[in-house]
Amino acid sequence: MKIDFSRAVSLLKENDNFLILTHANADGDTLGGGFALLLALRGLGKKAKLINNDPIPEKYRFLIAESDDVPEESGFVVSVDVADKVLLGKEINEKFGSKVSLAIDHHSTNKLFAKETYLEGDSASVCEIVYLIIKELGVKIDGEIATRLYTGCSTDTGCFRYSNVTPRTHRIAAELIEFGARHGEVNVRMFETKKPGFLKLQSLCLASLELYFEGKVSVIVVTQKMLSDCSCGEEDCDAIVALSRQIEGVRAGITFKEKKDGSFKVSVRTHEGLDAAAFCSAFGGGGHARAAGCQFECSLEEAKKAVLDEMKKYF
Amino acid sequence: MKIDFSRAVSLLKENDNFLILTHANADGDTLGGGFALLLALRGLGKKAKLINNDPIPEKYRFLIAESDDVPEESGFVVSVDVADKVLLGKEINEKFGSKVSLAIDHHSTNKLFAKETYLEGDSASVCEIVYLIIKELGVKIDGEIATRLYTGCSTDTGCFRYSNVTPRTHRIAAELIEFGARHGEVNVRMFETKKPGFLKLQSLCLASLELYFEGKVSVIVVTQKMLSDCSCGEEDCDAIVALSRQIEGVRAGITFKEKKDGSFKVSVRTHEGLDAAAFCSAFGGGGHARAAGCQFECSLEEAKKAVLDEMKKYF
Numbered sequence: 326m327k328i329d330f331s332r333a334v335s336l337l338k339e340n341d342n343f344l345i346l347t348h349a350n351a352d353g354d355t356l357g358g359g360f361a362l363l364l365a366l367r368g369l370g371k372k373a374k375l376i377n378n379d380p381i382p383e384k385y386r387f388l389i390a391e392s393d394d395v396p397e398e399s400g401f402v403v404s405v406d407v408a409d410k411v412l413l414g415k416e417i418n419e420k421f422g423s424k425v426s427l428a429i430d431h432h433s434t435n436k437l438f439a440k441e442t443y444l445e446g447d448s449a450s451v452c453e454i455v456y457l458i459i460k461e462l463g464v465k466i467d468g469e470i471a472t473r474l475y476t477g478c479s480t481d482t483g484c485f486r487y488s489n490v491t492p493r494t495h496r497i498a499a500e501l502i503e504f505g506a507r508h509g510e511v512n513v514r515m516f517e518t519k520k521p522g523f524l525k526l527q528s529l530c531l532a533s534l535e536l537y538f539e540g541k542v543s544v545i546v547v548t549q550k551m552l553s554d555c556s557c558g559e560e561d562c563d564a565i566v567a568l569s570r571q572i573e574g575v576r577a578g579i580t581f582k583e584k585k586d587g588s589f590k591v592s593v594r595t596h597e598g599l600d601a602a603a604f605c606s607a608f609g610g611g612g613h614a615r616a617a618g619c620q621f622e623c624s625l626e627e628a629k630k631a632v633l634d635e636m637k638k639y640f
Numbered sequence: 641m642k643i644d645f646s647r648a649v650s651l652l653k654e655n656d657n658f659l660i661l662t663h664a665n666a667d668g669d670t671l672g673g674g675f676a677l678l679l680a681l682r683g684l685g686k687k688a689k690l691i692n693n694d695p696i697p698e699k700y701r702f703l704i705a706e707s708d709d710v711p712e713e714s715g716f717v718v719s720v721d722v723a724d725k726v727l728l729g730k731e732i733n734e735k736f737g738s739k740v741s742l743a744i745d746h747h748s749t750n751k752l753f754a755k756e757t758y759l760e761g762d763s764a765s766v767c768e769i770v771y772l773i774i775k776e777l778g779v780k781i782d783g784e785i786a787t788r789l790y791t792g793c794s795t796d797t798g799c800f801r802y803s804n805v806t807p808r809t810h811r812i813a814a815e816l817i818e819f820g821a822r823h824g825e826v827n828v829r830m831f832e833t834k835k836p837g838f839l840k841l842q843s844l845c846l847a848s849l850e851l852y853f854e855g856k857v858s859v860i861v862v863t864q865k866m867l868s869d870c871s872c873g874e875e876d877c878d879a880i881v882a883l884s885r886q887i888e889g890v891r892a893g894i895t896f897k898e899k900k901d902g903s904f905k906v907s908v909r910t911h912e913g914l915d916a917a918a919f920c921s922a923f924g925g926g927g928h929a930r931a932a933g934c935q936f937e938c939s940l941e942e943a944k945k946a947v948l949d950e951m952k953k954y955f
Binding site: 490518 | 794799802805815823831833834835836839886912
């Protein structure tokens with residue numbers, strides 16, 4: 326069931342012991358929003374614990390904040406930035422997928438899997454929503470909370486670069502900097518620090534680049550071997566995915582990322598006029614208008630063929 | 641002579657025929673601010689003409705707005721984003737270098753070459769200043785003016801990424817988007833569109849990369865031959881310069897760009913703790929704390945040696 330802003334705030338006010346869930350393959354927005362909410366709730370004298378499916382990648386470890394000891398059976402479960410319970414990750418979905426009391430999200434494709442969902446489909450990041458909720462809760466926002474929220478605002482917009490940015494996004498960023506967000510440091514970590522191995526990965530990926538539909542669709546493949554050859558991990562793929570759309574003339578960039586079990590995650594990035602979420606929904610995936618994803622259990626060649634066949638409908 | 645905000649506004653109100661100058665090797669900030677000011681002055685029923693030294697690069701041509709026919713002898717000369725008259729470029733400096741009545745600038749190294757200078761050394765871009773001046777002039781800001789000002793705000797901050805960004809930067813961006821700035825389109829043009837040739841240039845530059853001082857200083861060389869081999873121009877170097885600082889562990893990125901006459905322009909980009917403007921001032925150059933430049937008339941090897949010798953003082 327969808328709820329309004331004040332109901333979401335009330336639910337957080339009324340409860341005292343929280344379990345906060347992020348999505349699997351956690352990024353800056355789900356972790357920034359999750360840990361900011363945790364700090365805010367603790368600031369109100371409540372107990373909160375953040376639980377996620379995978380080890381947190383090195384580049385996001387600065388977002389981690391101390392959790393309380395909240396019993397997993399009795400906590401009030403809140404998910405942050407999770408559009409569907411399967412996106413919690415296998416283990417967390419099995420444990421908590423049907424026990425989420427409140428989902429706070431900005432994916433218009435949210436499956437309303439939680440008991441109550443506060444959804445702003447046109448918010449550039451979940452951190453914008455968490456910021457407004459935290460303010461309404463009357464929490465004193467310090468540099469620790471502000472830095473985490475800023476990280477989500479920045480990472481989910483490519484540092485204010487994408488068309489999902491609204492005037493509200495910029496005004497919230499201004500306020501977060503005033504509250505002490507370490508914006509320069511965050512952006513250096515997120516965008517301005519390239520490992521030599523990443524630069525090698527980028528070269529390999531560009532060598533694998535294929536263009537289809539008269540250069541309007543790019544296809545990049547990232548295999549586990551490429552990642553290990555370059556000492557890179559899953560978290561390095563985001564910048565490769567972004568690159569797929571940055572090539573002149575490309576309207577849709579498609580990245581096939583091989584997972585450890587040999588299956589493929591497909592990330593789609595589009596420019597105006599091509600709905601990435603609608604495209605990925607043909608394969609049971611989802612996301613946003615300009616950035617979406619889906620999964621394939623078949624071989625790379627089969628996945629590629631399916632994706633390019635579907636793309637024919639758009640060109 | 642330095643003047644205050646209201647004096648700068650008065651000078652623009654009192655005069656009727658303007659010649660607006662940008663710096664040579666024009667970028668998004670000088671052109672965005674210059675053409676926005678031109679449109680604003682024309683909106684007040686005044687005449688204005690923008691004059692610059694070089695052909696405007698393809699990627700910035702969308703910023704061009706129609707000039708009036710203002711006689712070069714009698715116009716009130718305003719420079720935008722110009723720290724020193726030699727930066728006007730040879731021809732424009734000869735003609736107008738000693739005739740600038742008002743300089744609007746954000747370089748703390750401004751040489752006060754103009755009759756009167758309105759300087760905000762801590763403004764992230766000159767477009768922030770021009771925006772505030774235009775508002776004070778009472779001009780109705782439309783999408784055309786807003787898009788040009790947004791371009792400067794975005795390009796001079798690496799799209800809100802650098803530590804020069806202040807809360808004011810974000811608030812002005814919010815207002816410009818509300819005034820109709822086509823922010824998504826600007827950022828796609830400025831940051832999200834990479835020519836295949838540029839990607840090739842990037843590979844060549846990374847192949848030329850040298851690290852000094854235990855990896856804390858990177859040196860990248862861009863020659864005219866590399867540019868022509870990759871069908872790239874001067875305007876493609878900005879992203880290479882940005883890359884020089886993005887390598888993990890690097891505190892100062894130095895790019896040597898060969899000019900058409902065989903001399904070298906050196907661009908320095910630093911992280912906190914190393915003042916790029918102070919460093920470049922040793923060679924008669926200047927700029928900002930994190931981004932500065934200087935010129936060398938000698939050979940590449942001599943220029944490199946001089947720069948690395950100077951760098952010893954910092955490590």
